[in-house]
Amino acid sequence: MTSERYKIENGLQIIEIKVSDVKQLFDLRDPAPFREKDLDENFTRYLEAYTDEVTTRYPLKIKIGITNLSEDVTPNIIKEAIRQYFEYQILLKRSQLTKNMKTAQLFLLIGISLLFFCLVVAQWIHKEIPSNVGTTLREGVVIFGWVSMWKPIELLLFDWYPIYDRIRVYRRLSEAKTEVEFERR
Template sequence: MKLRKVSQLFDTLDPSPFRETDLALQAEDYIVDRALEFSDRVPIEIVIYLPPDELRKTHVSDIAAAVRYYFGLRSHAVSRELSGLFKTGRLSLVVGMVILFICLLLGWVFAQRMTEGPFSRVLSESFLILGWVAIWKPSEIFLYAWPPVAARRKLFDRLSRATVLLDEDDTVSPTAEGANG
């Protein structure tokens, strides 16, 4: 990542101390996008190129610690998100299974008690459909929703352990803006 100043790496509106400050959204997106290009087995190395005068003013350990700390916080936040998703899934599953049971029971009762005809058949099938719809959300959570969240957590965890290096870049012009890639 090529920067004109170290301050471009961090969110200037975040009042936290330097090592605890958020990364700028563009910097986070750039780092995450590049990290996604690599296999899970490859260790991540983040190289930040700065002009010589800016590099002399910068402490490598402070920048590296701040970047790793930020991604550690992101990993922890996504872990909480995943825990909340599973908690919602468990609660939805219990509620959905109860509703499914009640609907199947009511459908069976209406099918047994009512005379054979289109109305009783529609009512019985409607209860069956309602019951299956009730377990739609937990099925979605446990089958499809959690893997992308877990993958994001794994990526942030890898980024929190990344090697962060600062290097000199003579090609960055004084008028360059943002992360040039």
């Protein structure tokens, strides 16, 4: 989806942000110095949402215009803070992906064991209770065994992708060219 809303200059997708003060870019609850501060949640959500909406065909460029000058924060500090923040988010998401895969493997082991047990019980029921009640009970046990495989299969086949997608978004943002201009009123 491309429209006038999304600028492309020199082969770069432009994300333009205007703020009155550099403090609007950082989480002020974080006591760390500016270079190590977390970015503001609204600022990062905006960057992520924009990145989600635009095509991946073009690399990103973040243009930040700041109205009030700040002596203690230089454009390089802001650029580095943005890069480091999103690189850290990539590490967190990779860790989450690894944890999900380990959980999926554990659940798969449990699910396969339970399925095997249910199939053995179903065979026993088939031999020992040959009536309609036995058939119904046997089918219920088999269904329960297969249902126990639902979550591991969901984790292995589907739940990894949203995490992987966030990693891709964070990678694009960490690699984005960043331009910071202090504008005078």
